Amino acid sequence: VDRYLLIISTVCFLVAIAHTALEMRGGTFRPMRFNFFAVGLGFVFQTAFLSIRGHAIGRCPITNLFEVVIFVAWSVALFYILVGPAYRLSLMGAFTAPLVVLLQLFALTAPIDHPHARRTPANSWLEFHASISLVAYGAFALACIAGVMYLIQERQLKTHELHSIFYRLPPLSDLFAAITRLLWWGFGLYTVGLISGFFVGEPLPWRQIVCAVGVWILYGLILQGRYLRWFAPKRVAALCIIGFSAALTLLWGITFTTPTHTP
Amino acid sequence: MNLFCIGLSHHRADVEMRENFAGHAETDRVLRDCGCSEALLLSTCNRVEVYAASEPFIPTKQIARCLARTNALEVDDRLETFYRYEHADCVRHLFRVASGLDSMVLGETEILGQAKKAYEAARIAGATGRYLHRLFQRAFRVAKQVRTHTEITRGAVSVGSVAVDLAQKIFGDLRDCKVLVVGAGETSERTVRALVSRGVSDLRVSNRSPERAESLALAVGGRAVRFDEWPQQCGEIDILVTSTSSEVPLISREKLAPVVRERIDRPLFIIDIAVPRDVAPDVNALEGVYLYDIDSLRSIAEQSLATRRAQIAAAEEIISKHVSDFIESIARGLNRSASTGHPGVSENSLRASES
Numbered sequence: 309v310d311r312y313l314l315i316i317s318t319v320c321f322l323v324a325i326a327h328t329a330l331e332m333r334g335g336t337f338r339p340m341r342f343n344f345f346a347v348g349l350g351f352v353f354q355t356a357f358l359s360i361r362g363h364a365i366g367r368c369p370i371t372n373l374f375e376v377v378i379f380v381a382w383s384v385a386l387f388y389i390l391v392g393p394a395y396r397l398s399l400m401g402a403f404t405a406p407l408v409v410l411l412q413l414f415a416l417t418a419p420i421d422h423p424h425a426r427r428t429p430a431n432s433w434l435e436f437h438a439s440i441s442l443v444a445y446g447a448f449a450l451a452c453i454a455g456v457m458y459l460i461q462e463r464q465l466k467t468h469e470l471h472s473i474f475y476r477l478p479p480l481s482d483l484f485a486a487i488t489r490l491l492w493w494g495f496g497l498y499t500v501g502l503i504s505g506f507f508v509g510e511p512l513p514w515r516q517i518v519c520a521v522g523v524w525i526l527y528g529l530i531l532q533g534r535y536l537r538w539f540a541p542k543r544v545a546a547l548c549i550i551g552f553s554a555a556l557t558l559l560w561g562i563t564f565t566t567p568t569h570t571p
Numbered sequence: 572m573n574l575f576c577i578g579l580s581h582h583r584a585d586v587e588m589r590e591n592f593a594g595h596a597e598t599d600r601v602l603r604d605c606g607c608s609e610a611l612l613l614s615t616c617n618r619v620e621v622y623a624a625s626e627p628f629i630p631t632k633q634i635a636r637c638l639a640r641t642n643a644l645e646v647d648d649r650l651e652t653f654y655r656y657e658h659a660d661c662v663r664h665l666f667r668v669a670s671g672l673d674s675m676v677l678g679e680t681e682i683l684g685q686a687k688k689a690y691e692a693a694r695i696a697g698a699t700g701r702y703l704h705r706l707f708q709r710a711f712r713v714a715k716q717v718r719t720h721t722e723i724t725r726g727a728v729s730v731g732s733v734a735v736d737l738a739q740k741i742f743g744d745l746r747d748c749k750v751l752v753v754g755a756g757e758t759s760e761r762t763v764r765a766l767v768s769r770g771v772s773d774l775r776v777s778n779r780s781p782e783r784a785e786s787l788a789l790a791v792g793g794r795a796v797r798f799d800e801w802p803q804q805c806g807e808i809d810i811l812v813t814s815t816s817s818e819v820p821l822i823s824r825e826k827l828a829p830v831v832r833e834r835i836d837r838p839l840f841i842i843d844i845a846v847p848r849d850v851a852p853d854v855n856a857l858e859g860v861y862l863y864d865i866d867s868l869r870s871i872a873e874q875s876l877a878t879r880r881a882q883i884a885a886a887e888e889i890i891s892k893h894v895s896d897f898i899e900s901i902a903r904g905l906n907r908s909a910s911t912g913h914p915g916v917s918e919n920s921l922r923a924s925e926s
Contacts, residue, residue: 465741466855468867470874475725479743480838540835540858 310364311416313357314378318412320350324405332472343401344392350408351385358382368435370442374421376559379439381411383446387490391450395486397478403453433507441501441520447494448527448552451487455548458483462542484541487548488534495527519558526551572608573627574702574901576661577634577653578620581675584652586616592638592649593619599698601637605629609700611693611707612638613668615685617675622665624702631655659898665706666890669714671723678723678879683714705901713893720889721882726875730758730868731765733875734842738766738810741840741861746770749808753777753801754815755787758844758865762812763791775808777801779815805830805839812842813849822850824857831857842868 324346357378361369369375388404391397415421461477464470477483502524505512530547533539539547579589594612602610607623614620621634631653635646656664664673669686671678690707693699699707718724727733735745742748750771752759755778763774774793777800778784784795796804805811805827815821822841831839841862843850848864855862 461740465737465861468863468871470726470871472722472725472878474740475722477740479740481741481743534836537836541838542858 310357310360313353313360314412314416317350317353317357318409318416320346320353321405321409321412324350324401325409328399328402328405332476343405344389347385347388347401347405347408350405351382351389354378354382354385368439370435370438372420372422373559374415374418376442377411377415377420379442380445380449380556380559381408381415383443384408384411384449385446386443387446387450387493391486391490395482395489397454397457397482397486399457399473399476399478400450400453403457404450407449407453431508431510433504433509437501437504437508440497440504444494444497444501445552445555447490447497448548448555451490451494451548452552454483454487454490455545458487458545459542459549462545480541484544487541487545491527491531491534491548495524495531498524498527523551523555523558526554572624572702573629574622574624574658574661574706575629576620576622576656576664577631578613578618579653580618580620580673582673583654588649588652589617589619591640591644592635593640594638595640599693599696602634603698605633605637609703610698611689611703613686613689615682618668618673620668622661622703622706624700659894662706662897663890663894665710666713666893667887669710670717670886670890671714672717672883672886672890676728677876678725678728678882680718680724683711686714687711701904702901706897709893709897713890716893717886717889721885723879723882723886725878725882726871728872728876728879730844730865730872731761733868733871734762734812734863735765735769737861737863737871738840739769741838742809744770746772748810749773749775750793750810750812751775751777751796751801751804751808752787752793752812752814753821753849754813754845755780755783756814756844759812759814760787760791762842762844763787763793766810767791771810775801775804777804802826806833808839809837810840810842812844814844815849817845817849818847820847820849820851822854824851824853827854827860828857831860835859844868 324343327342327346358369358375361375365371370379384404385408388401392400392404457477458480460473461480461483464474465480478486502520505517505520530539530544530551533547534544579592581589584592593614599610599612602612602621602623605625606627606629607625609624611622612620613622619638621638623629623634632646632650635650635653639646665686667673669683671680671682674682686707690699690703693703727736738745738748745766748766748771750763750766750773752763752774755776763771763776767774772792774788774791775796776784776788776791776793777796777798778787779798781795781797784798787793788795813821835858838859838861841850841854841860843862843864846865850862850864852862852864854860
């Protein structure tokens with residue numbers, strides 16, 4: 309049953325994408341409203357899925373790669389719902405929905421939803437550490453999306469080829485401000501997650517520690533580079549995309565909250 | 572009841588003609604005296620139109636006399652310049668006007684505000700009744716729908732406004748932007764005024780002739796900078812407008828590169844409206860620099876106009892649907908009032924349904 313909820317959620321995000329494509333093709337796109345509603349509905353079904361799965365396994369549902377990917381997709385939608393209207397970045401929903409769909413389609417189609425070999429007692433520090441780190445991934449994902457939007461807008465301004473999307477995308481300065489804030493949100497949450505990892509009370513695999521610290525250093529360097537003016541805004545935007553791709557890839561190397569399971 | 576519109580517009584009447592028939596303070600009263608039970612005067616720089624509802628037929632000549640600024644003005648030989656639309660055509664015409672389809676600059680939105688003001692003035696004067704109230708409220712709705720559901724207002728269609736739109740796409744809010752104008756020509760003045768209208772307050776003007784720089788600076792609320800000092804300003808400013816008559820480029824990539832490296836986190840928008848160009852084209856390759864010359868600005872303006880033109884059919888379709896619906900609703904209202912002996916729809920209920 310829980311997978312059906314996930315499929316319905318994916319359909320909601322797909323509807324948001326289709327709506328955006330149709331409206332933009334007709335040149336009548338009105339940002340926010342419909343996308344916000346569709347993403348919001350998709351988020352409700354994601355939450356229902358995670359809730360049912362969590363009750364079934366008696367812990368935070370991040371025990372295998374399938375659940376982790378869904379949790380990241382949920383964090384992305386959560387951040388969009390929290391940040392989208394507040395930063396008034398038009399079209400952000402249109403860029404968020406495809407990422408969530410990609411993550412969920414991957415989770416639904418790849419053979420990664422392995423049942424747990426044995427139940428181990430829940431460790432609240434471990435769950436807090438893992439879940440807060442994955443919520444930080446949501447912020448990094450949104451920074452990556454804002455980075456993509458920045459690069460599209462910047463390219464059009466540079467080449468003087470202004471397409472229909474140019475008039476819908478937010479100004480470069482607003483996008484860069486959003487990237488910076490999202491990086492700070494992600495970095496802050498990730499730092500909390502990393503610190504909480506030291507209170508887990510059981511030895512963590514060195515590979516997990518190296519991956520987690522690697523992601524932390526990567527985003528730390530991006531922020532440092534932004535404030536010490538090592539990088540132009542365009543480079544920061546590009547680094548957000550590279551950073552999130554790297555962070556997502558490193559998820560493979562992380563052992564999740566069930567110590568018996570290593571993807 | 573006859574619903575009609577009589578007027579003059581930029582399509583057929585020159586500015587002198589429009590001035591002569593622009594109406595006067597007493598126009599509303601005079602129109603009522605002509606036999607119009609409801610009348611509204613829409614007078615802008617591009618059109619003078621009377622929208623009215625009357626029981627008897629009122630000839631165009633009579634309305635033209637009401638609009639004439641002076642009694643001495645000969646109306647007869649100017650009558651052919653006036654147009655007259657009745658019933659559905661009148662409704663369609665107003666919907667097109669309010670949506671900017673009949674404007675000199677296709678899709679401009681100022682006309683909607685002017686129509687709203689004209690309606691408000693007539694309402695306060697007691698010159699509107701249920702017909703015009705209903706007609707204008709619907710026109711405002713149609714205009715809003717056309718604006719949201721088509722791209723008829725998309726992009727800017729003049730060099731100055733294209734430059735300002737681009738600046739807003741780079742910097743967002745322009746209030747904190749610092750602008751340097753090098754060369755105080757007519758086009759740069761227009762561009763600067765457009766920037767000022769969007770909130771720019773820090774303006775510096777530099778010109779070979781210091782008097783001209785002082786004069787433009789005074790006119791736009793900026794300050795003059797000596798011509799030999801403007802290159803030093805490039806590190807501070809956000810927008811550079813150049814329009815000198817120099818035969819060789821004033822800014823090359825080699826000269827600007829060190830300045831740009833110092834301001835790596837702040838973009839620089841250069842509007843080069845000089846011919847020959849003041850800025851070498853390869854400056855655009857520098858990171859964070861966005862260079863637009865007069866041709867690229869014109870090309871964007873033309874592209875926007877073409878996009879707007881391509882939206883006319885979609886806008887007309889929306890308008891047609893509203894015209895039929897409006898005519899039907901008026902007919903329904905009239906039938907109801909004929910059968911009950913009372914007005915079909917009260918003004919209050921109209922206000923509630925249309926606003």
